[in-house]
Amino acid sequence: QVQLVQSGTEVKKPGASVKVSCKASGYTFIHYGITWVRQAPGQGLEWMGWISAYNGNTNYAQKLQDRVTMTTDTSTSTAYMELRSLRSDDTAMYYCARDLIAVARSPDVWGQGTTVTV
Amino acid sequence: QSALTQPASVSGSPGQSITISCTGTSSDVGGYGYVSWYQHHPGKAPKRLIYDVGNRPSGVSDRFSGSKSGNTASLTISGLQGEDEADYYCGSYSSASTPYVFGSGTKVTVL
Numbered sequence: 116q117v118q119l120v121q122s123g124t125e126v127k128k129p130g131a132s133v134k135v136s137c138k139a140s141g142y143t144f145i146h147y148g149i150t151w152v153r154q155a156p157g158q159g160l161e162w163m164g165w166i167s168a169y170n171g172n173t174n175y176a177q178k179l180q181d182r183v184t185m186t187t188d189t190s191t192s193t194a195y196m197e198l199r200s201l202r203s204d205d206t207a208m209y210y211c212a213r214d215l216i217a218v219a220r221s222p223d224v225w226g227q228g229t230t231v232t233v
Numbered sequence: 234q235s236a237l238t239q240p241a242s243v244s245g246s247p248g249q250s251i252t253i254s255c256t257g258t259s260s261d262v263g264g265y266g267y268v269s270w271y272q273h274h275p276g277k278a279p280k281r282l283i284y285d286v287g288n289r290p291s292g293v294s295d296r297f298s299g300s301k302s303g304n305t306a307s308l309t310i311s312g313l314q315g316e317d318e319a320d321y322y323c324g325s326y327s328s329a330s331t332p333y334v335f336g337s338g339t340k341v342t343v344l
Contacts, residue, residue, distance in 0.1 A: 150333070152279075159236060159338040160271070160279070160322050162331065177330040210278065219333045220326050221269045223290065225278035 117141040119211055119226035126232045127201050134197040135229045137211030144192035145169045150214040150222040151185060151196045153207040161207075165219035166194060174219055201233045237262060237323055237336035244342040250311040253339045255323030256304055261334055263304035267326035270299055270308045273338075274319045282321075283308060310341070318343045 122136040137149060151163040164175035166185040173185050184197045194211055209229045212222030238256040245251040255262065255270075262268055270283040283289055283299035286306060296311045306325070310317055323336035 152335075160273075160324075160335040162324070162333040162335055165333070174332050212279075218326070220267050221281065221284040221324070223281050223284070225280070227278055 117213065117224045119213065119224060121209075121211060121226040121229045124230045124232075129201055129203065129233055131201050131233075132197060132199045133201060133231050134195055135209050135211075135231070137194040137196070137226050139192045139194070139213070142213070144187075145189055147216050148214040148219065149185070149187065149194040150212045150219050152210045152212060152222070154210070155204065155207040158207075162219070163196070163209075165214055167216055168194065169216050172217075198231075201231075203233050205231065206233045207231060235334075237325060237334055239321075239323060239336040239339045241337075242340045242342065244344055245310075245313045246344045247313055247315065249313050250309060251313060251341065253308045253310075253321055253323075253341070255306040255308070255325075255336045257306075257325055257327075257334070258304055260329050261325040261327040262301065262306050262323075264328060265326050266301070268299065268301060268306040269324045270297070270306075271322045271324065272317075272319050273322060279322070313343055315343050317341060 148167045150165045166173045168187045182199045186195045212225040214222045271279040273279040282297045286301045287299045321339045
């Protein structure tokens with residue numbers, strides 16, 4: 116079955132960076148994209164960005180584009196999200212989700228989430 | 234870029250139908266047929282219920298249905314059940330600087 120498994124809990128100091136991984140299985144990785152979403156405590160879902168696993172094209176939320184980088188490793192079917200210059204308001208649950216190959220449109224299968232505490 | 238507007242909470246009795254609205258602009262909800270709905274139980278991964286306004290993925294109960302009129306999309310849950318108690322989010326493609334936007338979220342309570 117289609118599955119996305121994310122890396123474990125992270126605790127970081129302000130100003131540090133965090134890199135969250137998302138390993139895909141059960142489908143052809145390069146035929147889809149990966150969207151990243153976060154949810155701060157008590158808040159709603161926030162779209163962070165999208166990457167095509169086919170060609171590495173990315174699209175980031177304007178408020179994060181200076182601090183976030185999304186990459187993929189097609190040899191291991193793994194997507195990564197790196198967030199730099201961490202602040203206390205980056206404390207959140209971070210999710211990866213499978214999306215379309217060419218555009219962020221409708222993430223369908225989601226990972227279990229990674230807690231990041233700053 | 235603001236989140237799409239949803240009511241903070243909606244409640245209903247078992248067996249009833251409820252509708253959650255999601256209001257955006259012509260740059261997102263109103264301009265495209267790319268609205269999705271997600272169910273989120275705390276501590277679990279969100280689950281997609283509806284895509285492209287009114288399409289239901291296989292395996293999702295037909296008690297969930299979606300529609301759109303102008304800049305407002307809606308999710309209707311019929312035959313409300315206790316397991317439907319969760320947070321619900323709409324999401325839409327957007328032509329603005331950030332190409333995808335979620336709604337503010339609606340907490341559904343089954344009385």
